[in-house]
Amino acid sequence: MEIIIRPTPEECASIGGRIIANLINGKPNAVLGLATGSTPIPLYSELIRLHKEEGLSFSEVTSFNLDEYIGLSGEHPCSYQFFMDEELFGKIDIKSNSAHIPNGEAQDIQSECLQYEQAIRSSGGIDLQVLGIGSDGHIGFNEPGSSLGSRTRIKTLTGETIEDNARFFDNPDQVPRHCITMGVGTIMDSETVLLFAFGEGKADIISKAVEGPVSAMVPASILQLHPNVKVIVDEAAGSKLANISYYKEVYENKPDWQA
Ligand code: GLP
Numbered sequence: 140m141e142i143i144i145r146p147t148p149e150e151c152a153s154i155g156g157r158i159i160a161n162l163i164n165g166k167p168n169a170v171l172g173l174a175t176g177s178t179p180i181p182l183y184s185e186l187i188r189l190h191k192e193e194g195l196s197f198s199e200v201t202s203f204n205l206d207e208y209i210g211l212s213g214e215h216p217c218s219y220q221f222f223m224d225e226e227l228f229g230k231i232d233i234k235s236n237s238a239h240i241p242n243g244e245a246q247d248i249q250s251e252c253l254q255y256e257q258a259i260r261s262s263g264g265i266d267l268q269v270l271g272i273g274s275d276g277h278i279g280f281n282e283p284g285s286s287l288g289s290r291t292r293i294k295t296l297t298g299e300t301i302e303d304n305a306r307f308f309d310n311p312d313q314v315p316r317h318c319i320t321m322g323v324g325t326i327m328d329s330e331t332v333l334l335f336a337f338g339e340g341k342a343d344i345i346s347k348a349v350e351g352p353v354s355a356m357v358p359a360s361i362l363q364l365h366p367n368v369k370v371i372v373d374e375a376a377g378s379k380l381a382n383i384s385y386y387k388e389v390y391e392n393k394p395d396w397q398a
Contacts, residue, residue: 140362141369142349142386144377148181148337151371155269155333156185158369160195162267162331168199170259172268172326173227174279175204175219178335179269183227190231197233201262203255205270205279206320207243209293217307218243241291241319252291252319259325268329272336275299276344276357280320283356289322323358332368334359336376345372346379 145151159182162169173179189195204219213220220240228238239258245251259265270278275297281289282297295317296304305311326332336345348359349370362368377383 143371143390146374148373152181152185155182160189169266170262171202172265173202173204174269174271175222176271178271187230197231201237203259204240206318207241208315209243209317210315211243248293255291265329267331270334272359276359278359280318281323281358285358287355287361288324290325291321294320334370337373339375341376342379345376
């Protein structure tokens with residue numbers, strides 16, 4: 140795991156943007172795994188800037204989002220489809236049929252999940268997965284206790300996640316109780332993972348995920364077993380890491396060939 144601590148979310152987003160741009164420049168038909176929540180918004184702004192100002196093209200890129208609420212249509216302002224259209228897809232040149240999000244309105248949720256896994260496999264697999272982290276350690280919507288080998292499936296949200304996400308809805312009762320999410324195993328199959336976290340509210344869970352034991356009770360901790368993960372956090376989210384000064388020293392003294 141490489142831990143990168145920068146003063147602001149914007150600086151973290153700029154590092155993420157550069158990594159994604161390098162990937163797409165070397166492999167125009169790269170497959171991206173994308174996330175929702177407030178955390179990836181600065182990254183998506185940076186990708187839009189790279190597209191508009193530096194000509195980064197997503198025209199051959201395929202993407203798969205981590206998750207979607209069950210029962211919300213893509214036009215619902217709180218659906219992840221709507222979020223992605225607003226925050227990214229509508230502002231870059233990705234083809235709409237190449238940008239995949241689980242269908243939370245599918246009649247047969249189980250076969251939707253199987254087809255989603257199949258579509259990821261048929262695309263050649265995810266080259267780079269963007270992740271945020273829930274305050275309870277979830278990645279995607281893999282809540283504590285999720286099997287660390289799980290695949291795309293239906294999950295029930297915890298009370299903590301419903302409370303956290305209620306801010307996006309008019310009323311907490313409107314937050315759907317169920318979702319479709321890529322599994323922990325699906326996420327672990329990605330070639331590279333970038334996990335972002337910002338703000339003091341994420342400091343405890345970042346220290347558990349990065350430095351605590353690997354446990355299904357903190358699903359993000361499984362990333363310690365992934366060979367190519369960068370955890371990119373601002374000072375506040377990194378403030379409870381025991382080895383913070385070592386991580387900073389490593390980052391500041393990277394040999395040229397590695398930087
Ligand atoms: C949701 C998403 C996660 C995201 C999490 C954190 O639960 N399913 O993918 O990481 O929210 O949200 P935020 O970035 O707003 O803190």
